[in-house]
Amino acid sequence: MNLFRSLAVALALSCGLSAMPVMAESSDNAASNDPIYSVQSPPFYKMMGDLLIARPLLIGATVIGTAAFVVSLPFTALGGNVKEAGQALVVDPGKAAFVRCLGCSESGYKQD
Template sequence: MFLLKKTVITWCLISGLMMLPYGSFAATVDGNQAKEKNSPEVMTVDIILVRPLGLVATLCGSVIFLVSSPFSAMGGNTQEAWDVLVAEPAEFTFKRPLGHFEDEK
């Protein structure tokens, strides 16, 4: 009985995760949609997949910045390294509105 429950839960998770990209793809293909209103599918993909990946990118960028900071200081481009490795991923992860992927600049 336990094996049957485990199999059903596994298949539900697999099929649910396989359907996530389709909702976001359909929302991004429609160019006539209003920019202020995002679909729930895009927001769901953003909160479940993109934000955690942005957090990982920010943390990895911070580690890479710490390792490369002596070399950046010798080259005189510490601020540029900080912006590219830490500030941009952090801004993408924490300051961007939920579901907005367009570059506002």
């Protein structure tokens, strides 16, 4: 693509995303006191930073962690901590990359 088209696409996406309303915490959800879900309404700049910087880095960390987990699997199997290694190297970065809402600092869904 030439420079003009790239700039036009980036401008259209940023204007379209900034025009979208952000879901605010409703009084019904706050009154339910549901311990499983937490609601955050991050500002636009946090969402854009998360989309353009944090998510690609977290996806890369998930891929690198998966490769490290596969390489270290014989040693972690001998040590008996395969579950902990998988949790730290694959599941935690994957959950931060794919489950967390855009711009939120923590996952909105918590299992006990």
